[in-house]
Amino acid sequence: MTIELDKQVRTTAIASIQRYFDQNMEEPIGNVAAGGLLAFFVEEIGPAIYNQAVADVQERLQLRLSEIDLEVHEEEFAYWRKYDQASKGRR
Structure with missing residues (x-):
């Protein structure tokens, strides 16, 4: 996959490079x-950064997916349990 910067990002990056050279180079x-x-x-370094970002996202998504059952779990066959507990409280 080719990494491309949109025009505004490219323009801003070029200005940043020029400023860096102005302030840090002879x-x-x-x-x-x-x-x-x-x-x-x-072209040379972008893919390494991109691949690391993809790996970070994959790790984060895997963690979230492993926790999804805790977030959306519903107790099964709980209808009678709630009535049984309510009737125990009335005795």
Whole structure:
């Protein structure tokens, strides 16, 4: 699966890369170079981050699924039990 950034996210990321270079490197980076660097990171490192996020979601969903019986469990054949308990209280 190809990871793609929408236009606004890409623009913001490029501006962030340029700001990083302005504040932390000896030379600034231009818009085209920052876009190329972003494309490299997205293609090279993006899948590792994406795969980790998918694994985290799978783990979280598995945990939730394992607890679902506790959340939605209904006692079976409880009709007479509630009347039996009520009649014990009246004696």
